[in-house]
Structure formats: structure tokens, C-alpha cells
Amino acid sequence: MDAQREGKFQRILDAAIEAFAESGFHHCQVNKIARLAGVADGTIYLYFKSKEDVLIRVFQERMGDFIASMSKELSQCKTTEARLKTIVKTHFSYMEENRSIAIVTQLELRQSDPRIRLHINNTVVDYFNLIEEVIQQGIESGEVPKIDTRVARQMIFGSLDEATTDWVMARSPRTLKSEIEPMLALFEGALRLNKPNT
Amino acid sequence: MDAQREGKFQRILDAAIEAFAESGFHHCQVNKIARLAGVADGTIYLYFKSKEDVLIRVFQERMGDFIASMSKELSQCKTTEARLKTIVKTHFSYMEENRSIAIVTQLELRQSDPRIRLHINNTVVDYFNLIEEVIQQGIESGEVPKIDTRVARQMIFGSLDEATTDWVMARSPRTLKSEIEPMLALFEGALRLNKPNT
Amino acid sequence: MDAQREGKFQRILDAAIEAFAESGFHHCQVNKIARLAGVADGTIYLYFKSKEDVLIRVFQERMGDFIASMSKELSQCKTTEARLKTIVKTHFSYMEENRSIAIVTQLELRQSDPRIRLHINNTVVDYFNLIEEVIQQGIESGEVPKIDTRVARQMIFGSLDEATTDWVMARSPRTLKSEIEPMLALFEGALRLNKPNT
Amino acid sequence: MDAQREGKFQRILDAAIEAFAESGFHHCQVNKIARLAGVADGTIYLYFKSKEDVLIRVFQERMGDFIASMSKELSQCKTTEARLKTIVKTHFSYMEENRSIAIVTQLELRQSDPRIRLHINNTVVDYFNLIEEVIQQGIESGEVPKIDTRVARQMIFGSLDEATTDWVMARSPRTLKSEIEPMLALFEGALRLNKPNT
DNA sequence: TATGAATGAGCATTCATTCAT
DNA sequence: GATGAATGAATGCTCATTCAT
Known part of the structure; x- marks a missing residue:
């Protein structure tokens, strides 16, 4: 039942x-x-409860799964380099493979209704934490110099988000996964990543 | 009259x-x-013409001014370093000093209504071009290695945009300008900026 | 249900x-x-569908019934004289007994809005056909000389319609049924009715 | 001035x-x-005074002229036959030659707004009187048997009005003047006109 | 539980009319 | 007198939500 x-x-x-x-x-x-x-x-x-509640739950359920799976994959990474790659790859792959969810995430959820925003932020904050933890770990292990983790997280999430929105709204269909490598290179530069075994 | x-x-x-x-x-x-x-x-x-038209014009008029003024300031910069600083500083300063416009820009305008989107994109594309030109100039002058300008632009705009949204939605009031320096440092690293005269 | x-x-x-x-x-x-x-x-x-649709349906439903019942009564008449009497009597009686419908019919429905007109005409044309058939039958049976059936129908319907409008708009209440006999006499004269068995 | x-x-x-x-x-x-x-x-x-006032004045001015000119022509007629012919001919000719006025008269003015109706009736009553006078004269001169003048007037005006509306609304353009003779014949029959000198 | 007919609050827009110039 | 920019009252219709079955 x-x-x-x-x-x-x-x-x-x-x-x-x-x-x-x-x-x-x-x-x-x-x-x-x-x-x-x-x-x-x-x-x-x-x-x-309401139409709005449907929108909120869509995000909570689907992004919850997304975040959980990313969290699991991150836990298996050994280096900051690997973790960054996991973030970029998982983000772009998931969005490209779930276009309808991407549309809802990138466009519909950007409504400003305070109720909606509030619930969404509570969910997305988990994603933010995940990213900030990766940065923090990098700093602690010496792979990354001491930087403001919030600003670094804003850069990483903002870049991924903007690239996804760009892709969702592009008239002519193109691939998002092809941006994994160049975006990753930018992130590594921004974080002045010191790759240990290279 | x-x-x-x-x-x-x-x-x-x-x-x-x-x-x-x-x-x-x-x-x-x-x-x-x-x-x-x-x-x-x-x-x-x-x-x-309509309530929607008001929203569209708000963006066109205010962002038009913003872009024009940024364009003017950029033309007076000599180095890519100076240009990047101008972008970050102008963006954060303008938003912090025009909070209502920031709210409308970051939240209200993210409606997905095709009509609204279309008009907004036409305006924001000017901003994208401005950023991409700076990157291109950097590449041509040798200050920046050869990279994908679209991805770089997505990173720069996405980071600024996300930081602004974060600030707009922050419960406890904080300053946005304090992020100018750390954000700039990230951009310089990402673009592997080669500062000439230092 | x-x-x-x-x-x-x-x-x-x-x-x-x-x-x-x-x-x-x-x-x-x-x-x-x-x-x-x-x-x-x-x-x-x-x-x-809309407020206009309500007006149109009022006419279709009520006039449809009216025309159907008149058609039935006409089919039981043996002579043109009887048929003419049925037309005048049914028309005036129905209107007098359904004053609100008469008001809507005579006044409200005379709107010139093309959409409304179109639907109304399609219904009223059935009434026109009924009247013209009576005239045609009269001509074929020799009770009525050969005349233009459209003009004769315009006279009959126009007279009934005008008398009804006059009655609807009359300030001092009076009866419409009292006009049955004098109006009938005019019609018989106009059609130069040759009453067979008299 | x-x-x-x-x-x-x-x-x-x-x-x-x-x-x-x-x-x-x-x-x-x-x-x-x-x-x-x-x-x-x-x-x-x-x-x-208002938009409605414009509509009312259109009718008063134009129909006033129409009635005045018909009145003048009627005063020159010697017989009821001639007067009836004048009425039918003038009515149909005027409408055919002034189609826009006919449209306004037959369609627009049939609005049920009490204010409009009232003013229009005051004007059209002059036309009614004209017609009733012709009938009365016919009765007094013995050309027409004693009949109810109101009913006779309703028949005459109603027939002319309906024929005109029919013509205004006809899809395929046709002539209204060709109906003068057949309509006249019907009126003469209805009034059982006794033509003196023929 | 599930249904879907019924509810009724909510609002952008038009356009006849006014009045400062 | 003439203008036309400004006014603001007035309302048909939609659609999220409810509730009797």
C-alpha cells in the first residue's frame, strides 16, 4: 500500500x-x-500541499539524489584534483542527461517567491557545503593556498550554474560535457592547485 | 515637454x-x-505596452547604462589585470549601491517567460561580449594563455552573478565590495594571468 | 448526473x-x-465559452423550441389561411407569454457584433424558411397568386417583428394577442388569399 | 463663426x-x-455630450432630413396609391444610396440602452405618424376600408425595415430598389386599396 | 483513497471623459 | 475655441483549491 x-x-x-x-x-x-x-x-x-509545494519537492527529491550521489563519489576521491573533476563531471553529466530537470532547476526555480526560495536554499546549501568541504580539505592538505572558501565556492558553483543555464538556453543544441576539461583547468588555476604526484 | x-x-x-x-x-x-x-x-x-514591458525596459535601461559605463572604464585600462579589476569592482559596486536593481536583476528577471528572456538576453549579451573581449585581448597580448573564451566568460560572469545573488539573498546584511579582491585573485589564477610589469 | x-x-x-x-x-x-x-x-x-456564448445559446435554445413547435403545428394545417393564422397566433402568443425572452429577442439580440449576428442568423433562417414554405405551398395550391416569396416573407416576418417590438417597448401595458385578427386580415389581403371553402 | x-x-x-x-x-x-x-x-x-449623444444626434439629424423630405413629397401626392408608392420608393432609395446610414440605423441603433432608445423613438415616431396619416387619409377618402391604423402602420414600417435589414446584412450585394414594386403590391393588397381612376 | 465538478478570489487593461495649457 | 495627455472606473475570465460523493 x-x-x-x-x-x-x-x-x-x-x-x-x-x-x-x-x-x-x-x-x-x-x-x-x-x-x-x-x-x-x-x-x-x-x-x-500546493502547486508551489510540488515545485519545491521536485527540487528536494531530485537534487537530493544528485547531491547524495555526488557526495558518495567524492568520498572515494583521494586528491583535490580528483574531487574537483568529480564535481564538474558529475554536474555537467547529470544536467545533460536530465534536460527537463535542468530546465526546471535553471529557469523555473529562479522564481523569487520567498517560500520557494527558502526551501530551495535549504537543499542547495548541502551542495554548497560539499563544495566548500572540498576546498577546505585542499587547504588543509596544502594542495590549495589559504583562501576564502565562500568566495571560492561562489566561483565554482556560479561557473557551473552559468554554464548550465547557457547550455539550457542555447538555441542550437550543443554538448555540455565538452566543457568539463576547460572548466576544470580554470578551477585548478583559480585555486592555484598544487598537484602532488605530478 | x-x-x-x-x-x-x-x-x-x-x-x-x-x-x-x-x-x-x-x-x-x-x-x-x-x-x-x-x-x-x-x-x-x-x-x-504592458506590465511585462515595464520589466523588460527596467533591465534594458538600467543594465544598458551599467554596461555602457563599464565599457567606458574598460577602454581606459592598459592591462588585462586592470580590466579584470574594473569588471569585478564595477559589478560588485554597482549592485551594492543599487540593491533594488540587484534584486530585480538577480531574482525577478530570472523568469522563464520566453518573451521576457528574449529581450533580456539581447541586452546581457552585450555584457558577455565585453567580458569575452577582455579575455581575447589578454590572449592576444600574451598575458593569458590560449583558452576557450566562452568557458572563461561563463566562469567570470557566473562567479560574479552567483556572488551577487548570494549577497542579495543573505539574511544578515554584509558587504559585497569586500569580495572584490579575493574574487579577482581567483580570476587571475584561473586565467593564469602573466602580469607584465611586476 | x-x-x-x-x-x-x-x-x-x-x-x-x-x-x-x-x-x-x-x-x-x-x-x-x-x-x-x-x-x-x-x-x-x-x-x-463566454458571456457572448450565453446570449447566443439563449436564442438557439429558446427560438429553436419556438420554431420546432410552430413547425409541428403548421404540419397539421390544411389550408394557407389556417397556416397564416397559426403563424400569427403562435408568434404573438409566445412573445406575450414569455416577455423576458421577447425583450432579449427584440432588443438585446439586435447587437451588430458579427459573431453574435452570425449564430443568430443561422437559427432565424429556419423561421424564414418556415414562412416561405407556407407562401410557396399557397402558390402551388392556387390559394395565392405567384409572388416573390422573399418579399412576402419579409413583409410577414417584418410585421410580426415590428408589432412585437412595439409591444415590448410600449410604456402602458397592452395586449399583443388582440392584434392577431387585424394582422391576419392584412396578410390575407397582401397575399390576395383565395379562401377555397367559403 | x-x-x-x-x-x-x-x-x-x-x-x-x-x-x-x-x-x-x-x-x-x-x-x-x-x-x-x-x-x-x-x-x-x-x-x-457623450459618445451616446453622437449616436442619437446622427439619427435625429439624418432621419430628421429623411422624414422631412418624405413629408414634403407626400404632400404633393393626390391618391393613397401615390402616397404608398412614395413611402416605399423613398425608403428603399434613401437606404440604398446611404449604406453607412442604413447600417447605423438598422444595426447600431438597435441597442437596448434605454437612453438611446428613448431619443430614437421620439424621432421615429414622426415617421410613424406620417405613415398613419396616409392610412387615415385613405380611410377618410374611402380608398381604404376602416382598419386599425396602428396595426397597418406596424405592417408597413415593419416590412420596409425588415427588407432593409435583410439587404444590409446580405453577403452578396443585391439591389433594394427592385423590391419597390413587389412590396408596394403587397401593401395595396393588405390595405385592400380601391384605386379610384383606373 | 480518489474523483472532478464547483468554487470565487484576484487583476491587467481599456477607453470615455476631463482639464490644464 | 482647440488640444491631447492624463485619468481611473469598471469587469470578464482563469485556475488553484476544495469537498461531496
Whole structure:
């Protein structure tokens, strides 16, 4: 019974991602999400508090998974170099392979409604922490000179985010993964990375 | 007579910036902009096509000025180092000194409505070009090794943008200008800047 | 369930007739129709496309019934004399007994909006055909000399219509049925009716 | 000076007829009338109380002339036959030669707004009186049997009016004057006209 | 649980009219 | 008188949410 409930929850979530990506949050009607999910309008409200809540949960669920998987991969890296590469590679690959989620993340979620922002920040802060930890580790191990971790994190996340938005909004389709190497090189330079075994 | 018209146009623009910053684009009623500008609701429509048009023009006018002034300052710089500093300093200073514009720019304008996006991109592309020219000049003068200018631009703009958004959304007020130096250091490292006369 | 739906449809239709008759189409607010029908504003739009659509349907439904019933009665008449009497009597009786419908028919529906006109004409043309058939039958049976059926129909319908409008707009209430006999006599003269069995 | 004023008054009147005929009363903006008349919006209000007043005056002025000219022609007729012919001929000819006025008269003026109706009725009543006088004269001279003059007038005016509306709304252009003779024949039959000297 | 018909709050925009020049 | 920029009242319709079944 609980599995059934979970299944319907996920179906609505997936339907919402498609609907938001296609029509935009404001122009997408709840009715459309319901139709795509194969449930009645009212059913949505048995699983979510409101349309906004659907948007928030989309982010929490999908980005939560994304962050968890990145966290796991990072834990297996030995060097800062490897960790930076993991961040850039995972970020670009995930977005390129989940375009609808990328659209929702890069465009729809940038609504300024305080309620939405608040919940999103709570989730994205985990990502920020992950990045800052990598920098901190680098500093502690001597691979990276002492720098302001917040500013460095803003640079890394901001760069990845901007590159993704650029890619999402590009008219002519192009690949995002091809930017992994050049972006990584910039990050290494910015952090003045001292590669141990080279 | 034309000066009067221009004055009223600017008054509505300023009122809109305040109103959008306070309530958000979607929740802000045209009536509120009119009240703040000291004109009747209908008067707005003598100067703007629609509420959306107001948002678009806010960006075009204010960012247009911002870009023009940055362009002018850049033309007086002799080195890539100076140019990078001008970019970071001008960006952070302008945003810190025009918080309402920053809110509108960083939050309200990230709506995905295609019409709005389109007009905004046309304006922001000028900023992108400015940044890419600086990188290109650096490469040509030998101050910067040969790198992908688009990726470098994404890093620079993305970092500045993320830092600004972070600052706009920070609960406890803090200064943005204090980030000029550390951010600049990161950029110089990323671009592996070869400072000539030092 | 379908009966319930049909019932609500009719209730809105009746409410609209009252509302239009009282305030006129343009001055009548959708909200008033909803109140009279005992439903919410939005409910109107579950049954009708727009306020204009309500007006059009009022005519189609009510005049459709009127024309159908007249058609049935005409089919039972043996002579042109009887048919003419049926037309005049049914027209005047129906209007006198349904004053609100008469008001809507004679006044509100004479809007020149092309969309409205078009739909109304499609319905009223059935009435025109009915009248022209009666004339044609009279000509074929020799009761009426060969005349232009369109002009004769314009005379008959125009006379009935004008008499009804006159009655609707009369300040002092008077009866419309009392005009049945004198109007009939005029029609018989106009058509130079040759009454067979007299 | 007064001639200048009168000229501008007429220019606005003519502009209004064109504008109403083209766009319909409700969809026609005062601004359009002003443009067509070559005056400023505000100027209209120096000559007319309101947009509705313009519509009313259009009818009063133009139909006033029409009625006056018909009255004059009728006074020169010797027989009821001649008078009936004058009515039908003048009505159809005038409408065919002034299509824009016909459109305004047959369609735009059928608005149910009480204020408009009232003023129009006061004007059209003169036309009704003219027709009823002709019938009365016929009765008194023995050319027409004793009948209800109101009903007879409703038949005559209603027939002419319906024929005109039919013509105005006809998709394929056709002539209205060709209906003079057949319509006249119907009227003579309806009134059982006894033609003296034939 | 699930449904989907019904609800009703909410708002951008138009345009007849005014009035300072 | 003439202008036309400014006014601001007025409202049809949408759509997130509810709730009787």
C-alpha cells in the first residue's frame, strides 16, 4: 500500500518536471500535471500541499539524489584534483542527461517567491557545503593556498550554474560535457592547485 | 515637454524597480507601480505596452547604462589585470549601491517567460561580449594563455552573478565590495594571468 | 448526473434571460447571471465559452423550441389561411407569454457584433424558411397568386417583428394577442388569399 | 463663426456614421471618430455630450432630413396609391444610396440602452405618424376600408425595415430598389386599396 | 483513497471623459 | 475655441483549491 503511494508520488513528480519544463511554472496548470500523471486534479492535493509545494519537492527529491550521489563519489576521491573533476563531471553529466530537470532547476526555480526560495536554499546549501568541504580539505592538505572558501565556492558553483543555464538556453543544441576539461583547468588555476604526484 | 515625458518615464521605471523588488514581479500589481510613481494606472500604458514591458525596459535601461559605463572604464585600462579589476569592482559596486536593481536583476528577471528572456538576453549579451573581449585581448597580448573564451566568460560572469545573488539573498546584511579582491585573485589564477610589469 | 448537468444548464439559461432583459446584455455582469442562477461565477464557464456564448445559446435554445413547435403545428394545417393564422397566433402568443425572452429577442439580440449576428442568423433562417414554405405551398395550391416569396416573407416576418417590438417597448401595458385578427386580415389581403371553402 | 461651428459639427457627424458603420457602436472608439473628423478627441465633447449623444444626434439629424423630405413629397401626392408608392420608393432609395446610414440605423441603433432608445423613438415616431396619416387619409377618402391604423402602420414600417435589414446584412450585394414594386403590391393588397381612376 | 465538478478570489487593461495649457 | 495627455472606473475570465460523493 505504501509502495503504491510512493509510486503515485513519483509519477506526479515526473509529470510535474515535464509540465514545468514545457510550460513554465506559472503557465503550467495543475490540471496538466494531473493529466500527465494519470490522476485527478484533486489527487495531487493528497500528496502535495500546493502547486508551489510540488515545485519545491521536485527540487528536494531530485537534487537530493544528485547531491547524495555526488557526495558518495567524492568520498572515494583521494586528491583535490580528483574531487574537483568529480564535481564538474558529475554536474555537467547529470544536467545533460536530465534536460527537463535542468530546465526546471535553471529557469523555473529562479522564481523569487520567498517560500520557494527558502526551501530551495535549504537543499542547495548541502551542495554548497560539499563544495566548500572540498576546498577546505585542499587547504588543509596544502594542495590549495589559504583562501576564502565562500568566495571560492561562489566561483565554482556560479561557473557551473552559468554554464548550465547557457547550455539550457542555447538555441542550437550543443554538448555540455565538452566543457568539463576547460572548466576544470580554470578551477585548478583559480585555486592555484598544487598537484602532488605530478 | 519632452523633458517632462522623459521625467515621467523615469519615475515609472524607478517606481517599478521598487515595487518589483518589494513584491516580486508576479505579485506586484500595476496599481502599486502607479501609486509609487504618482500617476494613474492608465498612464503606465501611455509609456509601456504592458506590465511585462515595464520589466523588460527596467533591465534594458538600467543594465544598458551599467554596461555602457563599464565599457567606458574598460577602454581606459592598459592591462588585462586592470580590466579584470574594473569588471569585478564595477559589478560588485554597482549592485551594492543599487540593491533594488540587484534584486530585480538577480531574482525577478530570472523568469522563464520566453518573451521576457528574449529581450533580456539581447541586452546581457552585450555584457558577455565585453567580458569575452577582455579575455581575447589578454590572449592576444600574451598575458593569458590560449583558452576557450566562452568557458572563461561563463566562469567570470557566473562567479560574479552567483556572488551577487548570494549577497542579495543573505539574511544578515554584509558587504559585497569586500569580495572584490579575493574574487579577482581567483580570476587571475584561473586565467593564469602573466602580469607584465611586476 | 447528466440530468443534473442539464438542469444547471437550463437554470443558467433562465437566469441569463432575466438578467439580460433587466439590464441589457452589455450592462449585465456575468456575476449577476451567476447570482440569479445560484452558482459561482466560474461555473458559468463550465457550461458556456463566454458571456457572448450565453446570449447566443439563449436564442438557439429558446427560438429553436419556438420554431420546432410552430413547425409541428403548421404540419397539421390544411389550408394557407389556417397556416397564416397559426403563424400569427403562435408568434404573438409566445412573445406575450414569455416577455423576458421577447425583450432579449427584440432588443438585446439586435447587437451588430458579427459573431453574435452570425449564430443568430443561422437559427432565424429556419423561421424564414418556415414562412416561405407556407407562401410557396399557397402558390402551388392556387390559394395565392405567384409572388416573390422573399418579399412576402419579409413583409410577414417584418410585421410580426415590428408589432412585437412595439409591444415590448410600449410604456402602458397592452395586449399583443388582440392584434392577431387585424394582422391576419392584412396578410390575407397582401397575399390576395383565395379562401377555397367559403 | 457659426458656419464654422456648423461645419465641424457636420464633419464629426459624418465621421461618426462611417466609424459606427465600420466598427459598430461599442467597438468604435471616440478617438477613431476624432481622427476621421480631423479634430482632437476633446473637441468632440465641445459639440456632443457623450459618445451616446453622437449616436442619437446622427439619427435625429439624418432621419430628421429623411422624414422631412418624405413629408414634403407626400404632400404633393393626390391618391393613397401615390402616397404608398412614395413611402416605399423613398425608403428603399434613401437606404440604398446611404449604406453607412442604413447600417447605423438598422444595426447600431438597435441597442437596448434605454437612453438611446428613448431619443430614437421620439424621432421615429414622426415617421410613424406620417405613415398613419396616409392610412387615415385613405380611410377618410374611402380608398381604404376602416382598419386599425396602428396595426397597418406596424405592417408597413415593419416590412420596409425588415427588407432593409435583410439587404444590409446580405453577403452578396443585391439591389433594394427592385423590391419597390413587389412590396408596394403587397401593401395595396393588405390595405385592400380601391384605386379610384383606373 | 480518489474523483472532478464547483468554487470565487484576484487583476491587467481599456477607453470615455476631463482639464490644464 | 482647440488640444491631447492624463485619468481611473469598471469587469470578464482563469485556475488553484476544495469537498461531496
